[in-house]
Amino acid sequence: xxxxxxxxxxxxxxxxxxxxxALLIGGGKAKAGQTAPLKGYSIVIPWKGGTAKEALAAxxxxxxxPLASFTFKASKDxxxxxxxxxxxxxFASPPAATxxxxxxxxxxxxxxxxxxxxxxxxxCGGSMGHSDxxxxxxxxxxxxxxxxxxxxxxHAARVNGVDMGTDTYNGTQRRAxxxxxxxxxxxxxxxxxxxxxxxxxxxxxxxxAGHSAIVYNAGGCSILGGLExxxxxxxxxxxxxxxxxATPATFVVLLMRxxxxxxxxxxxxxxxxxxxxxxxxxxxxxxxxxxxxxxxxAIANVSIAAHEVGEWLDDPLGTNPAPNWGNIxxxxxxxxxxxxxxxxxxxxxxxxxxxxxxxYNPQETVFWSWFYSKDHDAYFQQMTAxxxxxxxxxxxxxxxxxxPGGTFPx
Numbered sequence: 093x094x095x096x097x098x099x100x101x102x103x104x105x106x107x108x109x110x111x112x113x114a115l116l117i118g119g120g121k122a123k124a125g126q127t128a129p130l131k132g133y134s135i136v137i138p139w140k141g142g143t144a145k146e147a148l149a150a151x152x153x154x155x156x157x158p159l160a161s162f163t164f165k166a167s168k169d170x171x172x173x174x175x176x177x178x179x180x181x182x183f184a185s186p187p188a189a190t191x192x193x194x195x196x197x198x199x200x201x202x203x204x205x206x207x208x209x210x211x212x213x214x215x216c217g218g219s220m221g222h223s224d225x226x227x228x229x230x231x232x233x234x235x236x237x238x239x240x241x242x243x244x245x246x247h248a249a250r251v252n253g254v255d256m257g258t259d260t261y262n263g264t265q266r267r268a269x270x271x272x273x274x275x276x277x278x279x280x281x282x283x284x285x286x287x288x289x290x291x292x293x294x295x296x297x298x299x300x301a302g303h304s305a306i307v308y309n310a311g312g313c314s315i316l317g318g319l320e321x322x323x324x325x326x327x328x329x330x331x332x333x334x335x336x337x338a339t340p341a342t343f344v345v346l347l348m349r350x351x352x353x354x355x356x357x358x359x360x361x362x363x364x365x366x367x368x369x370x371x372x373x374x375x376x377x378x379x380x381x382x383x384x385x386x387x388x389x390a391i392a393n394v395s396i397a398a399h400e401v402g403e404w405l406d407d408p409l410g411t412n413p414a415p416n417w418g419n420i421x422x423x424x425x426x427x428x429x430x431x432x433x434x435x436x437x438x439x440x441x442x443x444x445x446x447x448x449x450x451x452y453n454p455q456e457t458v459f460w461s462w463f464y465s466k467d468h469d470a471y472f473q474q475m476t477a478x479x480x481x482x483x484x485x486x487x488x489x490x491x492x493x494x495x496p497g498g499t500f501p502x
Contacts, residue, residue: 120197134365134422139411158179167469175460177266186280202296202300210349234448238254248261268459318353346376359395365378398441419498420497440454458487
């Protein structure tokens with residue numbers, strides 16, 4: 093990610109610098125040429141507090157969310173890599189369920205005279221009058237669904253033709269990308285979220301002044317708030333976190349209503365969400381529950397949450413290296429980390445209707461093998477559900493080395 097001068101963002105150490113978005117966004121009504129869909133992307137804030145060995149030691153002492161690591165050789169470049177994941181290693185035996193604490197923090201953001209309240213009733217974007225908080229809690233991010241190809245409420249498409257049984261969306265992603273290692277769809281391997289809800293946290297207009305803007309306003313439901321990301325990340329660490337009394341043993345999700353982030357200037361918009369880790373190993377992820385339609389139909393409701401939760405599961409500290417990949421999804425140029433959402437930002441899994449009547453749009457996420465496998469490598473390909481490289485088979489081959497980047501075809 094770059095600022096307007098073309099230099100890399102100084103506060104966040106990223107694995108690459110993304111190009112400046114061509115779309116410039118400001119407050120007030122949408123201007124000529126400033127039409128939806130807007131462009132959005134996600135980032136990661138890597139942990140810089142110590143070594144992987146120290147992180148694992150803290151996890152074994154129950155001082156963090158459960159973490160595990162595994163080492164392997166990537167056929168893409170012949171190099172050995174060590175990855176750290178949330179939950180049990182998929183290569184551990186016997187496979188078992190791991191419980192992970194999640195704290196959902198509903199945010200109420202005041203920007204001038206506008207209030208973006210994730211606990212208030214919402215009739216925009218198919219929300220059916222429920223609050224964003226209610227809809228998030230009842231979404232396939234947190235409620236298990238049957239990935240059996242059924243069409244009724246609580247059913248989802250099979251994963252590349254494989255009936256994966258019942259699990260949450262990102263839990264199914266983890267099982268599907270390591271299906272052979274965990275022993276197949278009937279495996280006991282799972283990552284279970286134990287969810288609690290914090291009291292709503294408010295950012296007042298006085299507090300956000302000078303650090304916020306209405307970044308898009310087409311009227312009606314299409315009003316999008318923006319917070320400056322350096323301000324917001326500091327506010328989370330120093331104000332929100334002490335108030336909700338979270339510890340590193342809990343993953344914190346900050347639920348925003350129609351609010352994104354920008355870097356320094358509103359022209360450096362729009363960061364839809366991100367996941368990060370503080371120095372004490374506190375992992376967290378702000379996510380926009382978007383009902384504005386400003387980013388097009390693929391960025392809606394839990395698409396951003398699916399992106400961020402999936403990346404946190406597979407790269408909780410933002411430090412898992414990978415061979416260079418890129419020139420695909422939200423990434424221009426090369427990137428060298430295992431971030432399962434970035435290559436398919438804006439591409440969704442088939443919609444999932446839940447018992448509350450809401451239809452959800454989780455983003456399609458990318459499998460482990462896509463990052464580390466060379467083309468036609470049987471070991472990596474046989475690891476996954478249906479022999480594909482993403483949740484709905486958009487990637488039928490692994491990533492191409494970058495440059496040139498991209499993905500190998502089916």
